[in-house]
Amino acid sequence: MGSSLWKLSAPTTAVMIAQTFVAIAETFIFGRLGTDALAGFALVFPLMMMMTMMAAGGMGGGVAAAMARAMGAGRRDDARSLVLHALALGTGLALLFTLLAWTVAPTLYRLLGGEGRSLEQALTYSHVLFSGSLFIWANFFLSALLRGGGDAATPGRYMLFSSIAQVPLSYVLALGIGDWPGFGMAGPAISSLATSAISALLQARALWGGRLGFVPALGGLSLQGRLFWDILRVGLIASFSAFTANLTAMLVTGLVGRFGVAALAGYGIGVRLEFMLVPLAFGIGSGLTTLVGVAAGANDWRRAVRAAWTGSLVAGLGIGLFGWIVAIVPEGWARLFTSDPQVIAATVAYITHVAPFYCLFGIGMTLSFASQGAGRMTAPFFAGIARLCIATVGGWFMIESLDWGLHGVFTAIAVGMIAFGSLIAGPLLFHPWRARA
Template sequence: MAIGVLSLLGFQLVDSAFVARLGTAPLAAQSYTFPLSFLIIGVQVGMGIAIAALISRALGGGEDDRAQRLGSLSLMMGTVAIGLLALVLWALQSPIFGALGADAHARELIRAYWAPQLVAAWLGAVVYFGYSLFRAHGNTSFPGSMMVLTSLVNLCLDPILIFGIGNWDGLGLPGAAWATVLAFGSGLALLGWQLKGRHWLAFEGLREEWRLSGRSFAGVACPAMVSQLMPPLAAMLAISTVSRLGESAVAAWGLASRLETVSLMVVLALTMSLPPWLGRCYGAGDWAQVHRLMRLALKVVVVWQLMLGVSLALASPWVARALAGTPEVSESLMVLMRFMLPSYAALGVCMLVVSAGNALGWPMRAMLLSAARLFVFYLPCLWLGVTLMGGVTGLGLGAGVGNLLAGIGAYLLLRRTLSRPKRSGKGEMQGS
């Protein structure tokens, strides 16, 4: 999963690096769309968490037939939900991007890019739900391999569709979105072919299964989606603050957002692969194994992220020049990297605790932790940094301090919760 996540997020970073070669204005326009793209991803990840958690619990309890029905219901509901969300975001694009601070020229660039980008986001969500089904059954090799394959397809198509080939001038900024559409479309075709040979889906008894499991699914999915939707909301508030610092700062912030997801590849891989394992332990009542898994995962996250963050911060002058299209954007990105990248060790702890909470029957607690991370720690520190210090330096320092405080809070909550797991989990699941 780590290899798959690296390839998937790596192509998104390279995608932005290609767009940066078009100029600061197209890169800034793409950066304005990131919060809404994260909104779609938040919904799909929240539903994916519920899919993996409920199916893995059913398998852990020996309910294979129920797991098949849950798989079918989840794929159908997820496909429809993301499609409706994409339509709403298309219809409301003008007021949303205007509220985010995009000027008339940026909105004109966004308009040509946004339609294919929404199609790509919908296809990516459907593929992601299929990956969740594989992970719930303990198969991470196929999702990881598919992430690598779709990333390579996108990487090959990006320069052709953006810049053109031969006498064809290319599509410019929309070409980046169309490359992703073709990449995820090929992934969806291969996913359907793989699912045909497996007995993981059932189409009988779905109505009855929905009556039995709908509340449980909502009890996990709704808090998980709220948890995942809060980062896009925070990103919208953050970019509205960043837009006051100018177009170069917005472009640098967009690149830093892409770099953040790539640098968190191990954390994201753990949040995808660990919950099904934890869910099976939850279904079997094996809390000793839960303790061992969480201790190991936290150690891996802290050590890896500190090593990677410090290394990239030291290499920031060269990395920033390679990614940015202009010296102004490069300088701003370098400052952001030095302050933010080392703090992702603490951010990774928080993300891991939230993911584990959804798998172990504490969805409300996970949701509240996500809210605290963003609206108690991250955004206030971001605002204070910009207000007290000003410029990109205050922006980066505020983000770094917010991540650190969130990680400390998450660790303290995890220790308290695991000291009495059965009582906490039972009460919360009944409440859900």
């Protein structure tokens, strides 16, 4: 059990750790561009993370789980056909996000408090990034197909190299070099698209090279509703969970925006820390999706439950430790990205309220990925809704009725995080997964 989880989780975890450092570096780059750039990125960040979480952990999780169950049950022809179905689905979703970025997103950023220069910076970054979203979806879906087939090393290797290259490329494209001033806010977006495209091409070459023991077929196949449903029955609910998580971030951003640009920039730095932990949970969780999916395909539910608890407790311990360390030195973390005292104060307030509960966030996230493999998404669905209601309605109540101000918003976020982890772990603890009658 431990060796299998390590084999499936270690490569992706390495990539996600690299992505965490990429996130830190890019926040530093935005800080070099100024407070308006930090605030602008905070406006785009929830929508960007919604797409990333859907591509990697929502619909991507559905793709990996479908492939794992097909391989575990020995349905080789279905596994070959799933490649076509996944790529068709990914193309449609990429085009949808591109359309939303050019039509709905500008209004959304204004509703979240964007105005003036910060709104201009947000739109620059958003238009570039989402116009090339097809590269991002292809990168994550090809990775999901390989991981679901039991090969986490290949996508892990290519995505690690692309992550390492992304930081210096973002720096140069954003801030320039020599006499060239760079592209500003557009630079990191261009860097993200370029590295995603290269990673996707390398993964496609490996997949069509027979890495999973077969060569995918795109021609001569008809699209089948049952194979789309095999992806969507997990992917839709997992994506809804990603949607509620990011809707929570958007609505909370709107609440924070009522306290000014400095509060918004500070919240952007603080919440960036939370979303940097999502990739760490994804690293272990992606391994659980495959491991639990294969066990579920073979109808070995005891092994599936044991794998889910092993991975989630490891993730909770690691992520919780990181949160506690940052909570002890919150001002030092804030000063990595800004010297504005008001921005630092807002960042410190967020971290001290929320970071101590990252352990429950880690447990909840990894068990959500394990639930994808099991095809049991009820608990993550309701946990996401509970977190949304507590963080947003609770935050509004603490501002309007209790007059707790910005600290009230951050308290509500913390309580929502506690509820999220508890409502996913509790049902599995008292009613472990079993074969359906």
